[in-house]
Amino acid sequence: MIWLHRYAVVVAGATLLLVTAGGMVTSTNSGLSVPDWPTTYGHAMFAFPLSQMVGGILYEHGHRLIASTVGLLTIGLAIWIWRVDRRRWMTRLGLVALGAIVLQGVLGGLTVLFFLPPPISIGHASLAQLFFCLIVSVAVFTSRAWLRPARPPEDDRTLKRQTMTLTVIVYIQILLGATMRHMGAGLAIPDFPLMFGRLLPPFWSPAIAVHFAHRMTALVVAVLTIRLAWQVFHRFRDRVDLVRPVVILVALIAVQITLGAFVVLTGKDPLINTIHVATGALVFATTVVLALRAHRARFADAAPLRASAQHAV
Numbered sequence: 001m002i003w004l005h006r007y008a009v010v011v012a013g014a015t016l017l018l019v020t021a022g023g024m025v026t027s028t029n030s031g032l033s034v035p036d037w038p039t040t041y042g043h044a045m046f047a048f049p050l051s052q053m054v055g056g057i058l059y060e061h062g063h064r065l066i067a068s069t070v071g072l073l074t075i076g077l078a079i080w081i082w083r084v085d086r087r088r089w090m091t092r093l094g095l096v097a098l099g100a101i102v103l104q105g106v107l108g109g110l111t112v113l114f115f116l117p118p119p120i121s122i123g124h125a126s127l128a129q130l131f132f133c134l135i136v137s138v139a140v141f142t143s144r145a146w147l148r149p150a151r152p153p154e155d156d157r158t159l160k161r162q163t164m165t166l167t168v169i170v171y172i173q174i175l176l177g178a179t180m181r182h183m184g185a186g187l188a189i190p191d192f193p194l195m196f197g198r199l200l201p202p203f204w205s206p207a208i209a210v211h212f213a214h215r216m217t218a219l220v221v222a223v224l225t226i227r228l229a230w231q232v233f234h235r236f237r238d239r240v241d242l243v244r245p246v247v248i249l250v251a252l253i254a255v256q257i258t259l260g261a262f263v264v265l266t267g268k269d270p271l272i273n274t275i276h277v278a279t280g281a282l283v284f285a286t287t288v289v290l291a292l293r294a295h296r297a298r299f300a301d302a303a304p305l306r307a308s309a310q311h312a313v
Contacts, residue, residue, distance in 0.1 A: 001084065001085075001142055001144075001147065002144065004080050004081065004084060004085070004142050005139060005142040005143050005144070007076070007077065007080060008077060008135060008138045008139040008142055009139050010073070011070070011073045011074060011077050011135050011138075011139075012132065012135045012136050012138075012139050012285075014066070014069060014070050014073055015070055015131060015132045015135050016132060016278065016281060016282070017066055018063070018066045018067055018070050018128070019128050019129065019132055019277065019278060019281045020274060020275075020277065020278040020281075021059070021062060021063040021066050022063055022124075022125065022128060022277075023273065023274040023276075023277030023278060024059050024063075024270065024274045025059045025060055025063050026125075026181055026182070026273075026277075027268070027270035027271075027273040027274045027277075028056060028059055028270045029056070030055075030056030030057075030059040030060045031060065031111060031112070031116050031121075032060075032112065032115065032116060033055065033056030033057045033059065033060040033061075034057055034060045034061055034064070034112070035112065036112070037108075037109040037112045037113055038109060040057075040061050040064065045064060045065065045068050046065070046068070048061055064108075067104070067105060067108065070101060071101050071102070071105060074097055074098055074101045074135075075098060077094060077097065077135075077138065078094035078095060078097060078098045079094075080094075081093070081094035081138070082094060085142070087141075090138075090141060090142075093134070093137070093138060093141075094138070096134065097131065097134050097135060097138065100127065100130065100131045100134060101131060103127065104124065104127050104128060104131055107120055107123055107124040107127060108124055111124055116182075118179075118182045118183060121178075121182040122175070122178045122179055122182050125178035125181070125182070126174065126175055126178050128281075129171070129174050129280075129281055129284055130171075132281050132284075132285060133284055133285050133288045136285045136288060136289065137288060137292060140289055140292050140293075141292075145241060146296070149241075149296065151239075153296035153297040154236075154297065155297035155298070156235075156236075156294070158231065159231060159232075159235075159236070159242075159294045160291075160294045160295055162224070162227065162228045162231060162294075163228065163287065163290045163291035163294040163295075164291050164294075165224065166221070166224045166225065166228055166287050166290075166291075167284075167287040167288055167290075167291045169217065169220055169221055169224060170221055170283055170284050170287050171284060172217060173214065173217045173218060173221055173280075174280055174284060176210060176213050176214040176217055177214055177277075177280060179210050180207075180210050180211055180214050183206070183207055183210060184207070185206075185207035185208070185210050185211045186211070186263060186264075186268050186273070187264065187267065187268060188205070188207035188208045188210070188211040189201060189208060189211045189212065189215075189264070190264065191264070192260075192261045192264045192265055193261070195212065195215075215260075218256075218257060218260060221253065221283075222253055222257065225249055225250060225253050226250075228246065228249075228290070229246050229247075229249070229250050232246045233246070241293050242290065242293060242294070245286050245289050245290050245293075246290065248286055249283065249286045249287065249290070252279060252282055252283045252286060253283060255279055256276065256279045256280060256283055259272060259275055259276040259279060260276060263276055
């Protein structure tokens with residue numbers, strides 16, 4: 001199982017790279033640099049000449065190459081889970097991951113074929129974050145800490161409620177961020193921390209409303225994170241599996257808010273904007289890990305390996 005866990009970590013890392021590459025495509029407006037799909041200027045995916053990967057083509061075709069690699073890795077992950085893990089829900093999870101990456105590829109193709117329509121582009125970005133956290137969840141479920149916890153898992157209702165609430169709000173924030181990017185509303189409010197020099201925008205438009213909602217939800221996420229951190233350090237300071245991700249989450253939130261400010265102050269610098277997208281994915285993944293560990297008592301993981309695979313542990 002340890003090798004399956006390590007493989008899942010590799011797939012998660014590749015998926016984070018894919019999300020980052022997608023963020024760079026959006027940040028550099030390179031989504032239509034390659035106008036055809038599934039080919040690239042008539043070439044098969046891995047047959048496109050490297051010498052022609054310049055400018056926006058580098059970002060867009062590079063994104064496709066990473067996506068194809070993640071797709072192949074996901075096929076391997078689903079098969080490996082089916083072969084060695086006797087938990088039926090894990091087999092289903094592997095199939096869900098496989099279906100999600102196929103759907104993600106189709107959505108990516110449709111964004112090109114229909115010239116970047118916002119609804120499809122937003123769905124593409126949002127599903128990418130869900131897929132990343134799905135793979136992170138597989139890594140959690142196959143880890144030694146999950147399969148052989150050092151202590152009996154606690155079932156604390158307050159902790160479960162707080163982690164689930166935070167996870168949902170973070171995903172709403174991701175949806176707002178994706179909507180803002182694909183509406184071109186990243187600079188709808190051009191200053192920070194004020195808004196047109198005031199605490200509230202003096203006038204409104206759809207773009208300003210989405211941008212404002214993104215900022216306010218970031219504030220809510222920060223407050224909920226501080227509340228959760230206080231809860232963990234006050235009641236579960238001896239649980240490393242909770243303390244460590246909470247510390248990471250607090251640091252990530254601080255970095256993410258700073259990056260969000262610099263996205264505005266630098267006029268949407270592509271590199272900063274891309275790092276902002278990647279950090280958002282890490283924030284979401286960390287909240288998912290916390291929520292899963294808070295709900296550990298609800299999972300029955302006895303004898304997780306198939307008999308034929310016991311020797312592979």
